[in-house]
Amino acid sequence: MRTPEKAVQGKASLLGINDxxxxxxxxxxxxxxxxxxxxxxxxxxxxxxxDENSFAGI
Structure with a gap:
């Protein structure tokens, strides 16, 4: 992401989900x-x- 603020913004909604x-x-x-x-x-x-295997190495 281009700035640290954008990275925090992009991840904020995901971190509130507990699954x-x-x-x-x-x-x-x-x-x-x-x-x-x-x-x-x-x-x-x-x-x-x-890439059909995009999650394989992560």
């Missing part, structure tokens, strides 16, 4: 998929849509 589903933030930028300390994955929308 066992994967939490994913999709961004337009080309970024390496990354899982943060709370388990939220940030990845490129292009990887998400075009």
């Amino acid at each position: 066992s589903f994967k939490k994913v933030v999709l961004v337009r930028d080309v970024v390496k998929p990354l899982r943060d300390e709370r388990g939220v994955v940030t990845m490129s929308v292009f990887d998400f849509l075009l």
Whole structure:
């Protein structure tokens, strides 16, 4: 994400949900998929849509 404030904003709604589903933030930028300390994955929308194994390594 372009700024730390945008990253916090993008993850805020996901962190309020207490369930066992994967939490994913999709961004337009080309970024390496990354899982943060709370388990939220940030990845490129292009990887998400075009790679059928996009969750395999995360």
